[in-house]
Amino acid sequence: MANWILFARDSSGMPLVSAMNGGSPENSLSTNLKANLIGFLQLFSGVGTFLVAKPSGTDNEVESVDLLPRTDLDTPTNSSALSSATWFQFFCDDDGQPVVVAMDGTNPAEFYKGNLKLALIDFLSRYSNANTFQIAPAGTSISGSVAEWKPSPPLPPSKHRVMLEIGHGPGVPFDPGAIAHDSVTTEHSLNIIAANSARNVIAKAGINCTVIDTVGSLHGIGLQSSGFDVFCSVHHNSFNGTVQRAEAFSHATKGDGLDSDLAGMIATELSKTLSIPNAGAKKAKLGVLSGAEDTNVRVAVLAEVYFIDFKGNGTLPKPHLKDFSTRGGEAIGRGIVEWLKKHP
Template sequence: MKLYLDPGHGGSDPGASGNGIKEKDIVLDIAIKIRTILTNDYENAVIKMSRTSDSTKSLQQRTNEANSWGADYYLSIHCNAFNGTAQGYEDFIHSSLSNNSKTAKYQDILHAEIAKVNQLRNRGQKKANFHVLRETTMSALLTENGFIDHASDAALMKKSSWRQRIAQGHVNGLARAFNLQRKENGSKTIYKIIAGSFKSKANADERKDFLNTKGIESFVDQVSISGERWYRVQAGAFSNRTNADVRLNEVKNAGIADAYIISE
């Protein structure tokens, strides 16, 4: 499956902005995370991105590139804005397409998978005459991942863990839509990020709550070590070591210098 992955805007075009963040930055990070998951975890997923940095690129350049490359699917990542009151997730296919078209079927699948995990109000599946939907020769979808000028949506956008969740939702949809097969990891090793071990449950809960305020989802796991009960704070588990290393760095940057990875 050849995926043309298009983080919207960039460079001199910041896109929407609000609450101290810009659309071009949020969507680039989500798109890079999508590429990383697909590349690391799935067979036969070939990705070309419209941009991999804060660069300017016209809509015509993007669609021409995707068409010339012969992409199987065009996925454009965006955030929305209105007047500070609207919120939620929605996605678009071209307005000329029927609900029974192949593109609409792909939309059904991706919408369902993204909505499962994104923690946003579901605004539904829509159609529009956007350039990237009209001028592409392959099926195309544009996702609007929250409203950057809405306080609660923007609070989520600021969290790396949420952007990872959004990326995973998109990947889950692509994997279903295109029947992507997971790579075999042989040993099936799971890499767990440990952000502290405590004899006191209260101390473990305090560490967990601290990480959650930093946008890093974690939980307390009770383990037995040398016959003694310990409360271990786990901040993620990954089948891919690279993804685990990324999370470990996030935990350390949050101030937990002694965090580490265990493999099981």
């Protein structure tokens, strides 16, 4: 899927706009019409940024743009100045950063320096009389003191963001966690399955969800939850092959009632879903939760989906690992979604 946009000049001097997937063009548009450009930009939801190619074969002799922001920028640009621009010119400055200039004839009227697609669309849309654009040819020089347009700050993060942390894994040495009853499957591999199943449920509920599987100290991993509503570290348990139950932890001293409420909801959902005993909300001084509690995250828990070394007994089966971890992850997701509904 395309993830950035490249602006270049084709051999006839016409703008060539390409939706790029890594280094390869996936789709392109040859036009100098602003309306076509905006429509093209809006096609690619995975695209956040754009770049302007330096004119080919020019090496150091690239076009130059040396626009100094006017000092009186607190004064809003008045509407007559806005409507006077008739076209746009795209540059690549010395740092490789795009500069887009709204032009009034041959005079620069206002510029946007940045690489954000949505900001570009906003900037282009400011000028109703400017309907075309060009990629500056080599040798184009433009300088002066011009008002700089800055995009409005991004919206505050949406609420109810969830961070799921895959327990164990990357690091030196690699930490596989517990080993399952088949003597082969690692806890880390099952944590991946469970975390991604949880994410699917959370994302389906329309809630932003990030999964991380990072290297570092446990405390440092927990610190990454800063700014999130919910942090959940996803683990599986093991003991001696004879124990089976679901449980979830909050931090013993740094946690509060909201944390243990979420731990309890997750453990209950796990127990119901997997038909295993419910050990409910527990407390422990866990490093990853200590780190999370040192941030502004609203709640932080560690879920132990089930005991992966359990060999089965008269009443409970030996767990089918992939199935249990998939359904267990979904149970975690439901627990988190329900908690967010309860504590909006």
